Amino acid sequence: MTRARGLLLATWDFVVGDDWRTAIGVVLALAFxxxxxxxxxxxxxxxxxxVLGLLWLSVRRTARGA
Amino acid sequence: xxxxxxxxALSVFLACTVEAVEALTIVLAVGSTRSWSSAMxxxxxxxxxxxxxxxxxxxxxxxxPIGVLRVIVGGLLLIFGLQWxxxxxxxxxxxxxxxxxxxxxxxxxxxxxxxGGRHAGFDGYAFTIAFKGVLLEGLEVAFIVxxxxxxxxxxxxxxxAAGLAVLLxxxxxxAARAPLTRVPENTMKFAVGVMLSSFGMxxxxxxxxxxxxxxxxxxxxxxxxxxxxxxxxAKILGRGTHPAVSA
Numbered sequence: 001m002t003r004a005r006g007l008l009l010a011t012w013d014f015v016v017g018d019d020w021r022t023a024i025g026v027v028l029a030l031a032f033x034x035x036x037x038x039x040x041x042x043x044x045x046x047x048x049x050x051v052l053g054l055l056w057l058s059v060r061r062t063a064r065g066a
Numbered sequence: 067x068x069x070x071x072x073x074x075a076l077s078v079f080l081a082c083t084v085e086a087v088e089a090l091t092i093v094l095a096v097g098s099t100r101s102w103s104s105a106m107x108x109x110x111x112x113x114x115x116x117x118x119x120x121x122x123x124x125x126x127x128x129x130x131p132i133g134v135l136r137v138i139v140g141g142l143l144l145i146f147g148l149q150w151x152x153x154x155x156x157x158x159x160x161x162x163x164x165x166x167x168x169x170x171x172x173x174x175x176x177x178x179x180x181x182g183g184r185h186a187g188f189d190g191y192a193f194t195i196a197f198k199g200v201l202l203e204g205l206e207v208a209f210i211v212x213x214x215x216x217x218x219x220x221x222x223x224x225x226x227a228a229g230l231a232v233l234l235x236x237x238x239x240x241a242a243r244a245p246l247t248r249v250p251e252n253t254m255k256f257a258v259g260v261m262l263s264s265f266g267m268x269x270x271x272x273x274x275x276x277x278x279x280x281x282x283x284x285x286x287x288x289x290x291x292x293x294x295x296x297x298x299x300a301k302i303l304g305r306g307t308h309p310a311v312s313a
Contacts, residue, residue: 014205015142017149026145030137030274037275044276048288049269051144052295055263058152063161063303 019062025054070282073289074214075227077261081210082231084254085203090235091167091245092199095174100181101189108196116204120211128217136217137273142271143213147262154256155296159304164252167245199307210262217269260296264289 016023029050036043067075097105120226127135156162174195183190211228238246268278268285278284 004214014209015146019149019152022152023145026141026148026270030141031164031269033271033274033276034137042277044271044275044278044284046276047271048291051148051263051267052292053153055148055151055296056299058148059155059159059299059303062156063159 019058021061022054022058025050025057047052068282070218070285071220071223073261073265073285074218074224075245076221077258077265078207078210078214078227079231080254080261081258082207082228083235083249084251084258085207086232086235087166087167087246087249087251088170089200089203090239091171092174092203094194094239094243094245095171096178096195099175099178100192104189104192105106105196107188108193108198109200111193112197112200112204114203116208119205119208120221123212124215127212128219128221130216133275134137134271135273136269139217140266140268140270140273142266143210143262146209146213147264147266148261150255151263151292151296153261154259154305155300157252158256158297158300160302165255167247167249167251171245171264197222215234215267217265248305256296260289260293264292269291 029047033043033046034048036046092107093105096108112290127139130138153162157164178191178195211221213222215224218224235246235249264285268288272278278288
């Protein structure tokens with residue numbers, strides 16, 4: 001493994017951790033916010049339910065595995 | 067100081083206090099069982115490395131256009147904050163072991179004694195463990211200092227809040243000469259998770275082009291809302307579970 005690859009993996013692990021689904025969900029929610037805002041529609045309402053939904057799914061997934 | 071700046075300073079201070087308490091336990095364990103001078107050299111080297119990381123990345127981040135900065139850094143902060151909050155909710159629900167400084171201290175002390183190879187001069191084990199402990203705990207703080215500081219263009223304020231936390235924890239540690247078991251770490255981690263997630267969501271959405279009703283004042287609704295939701299999740303998950311054994 002090259003040093004760059006090792007650094008990349010360590011950075012991924014540091015920021016994303018063991019729940020990549022939540023990270024993907026955050027990226028998708030932000031992308032949807034950008035789309036809605038670009039269409040000229042108020043977009044602030046997208047993130048709160050998306051974040052709470054992602055958090056709930058994440059804790060439930062981990063709790064079931066515990 | 068604006069409300070967002072107070073939130074920034076408070077979040078960094080709480081996060082740094084928690085990480086500093088954990089780092090202090092490691093340093094105390096190797097310092098008292100192996101070598102204080104080597105452990106302190108390890109601490110110094112790690113603090114220097116962290117200062118270089120913040121000094122190099124801070125100006126680089128603040129040079130980005132604010133929209134790009136907010137969506138990237140806000141998104142990263144949100145992902146990072148949700149990790150903290152998920153673990154905090156699981157701890158609060160009794161599904162994950164709560165952090166216990168005394169137990170950590172005992173484990174570190176046993177490992178330090180078992181490592182062997184002690185010399186009168188420089189002790190490589192004490193140096194390495196202290197360096198790694200402070201660097202790893204400090205990296206999380208550096209990440210929070212950089213993301214919060216860069217978004218508000220107040221890296222210096224974030225660094226000052228982190229410095230104050232380190233100073234207080236170090237002073238308390240020197241006075242007590244023992245792990246700081248009375249610091250409510252698990253509650254503080256819960257609070258930090260809420261703050262990181264709230265600010266990450268706020269900045270990420272703004273960077274993506276959304277405008278929050280009331281501007282910065284929206285944080286006064288977002289933070290309590292996130293807290294209430296997280297507490298409710300912990301309560302729902304905690305029903306019928308038995309507290310996990312501390313580790």
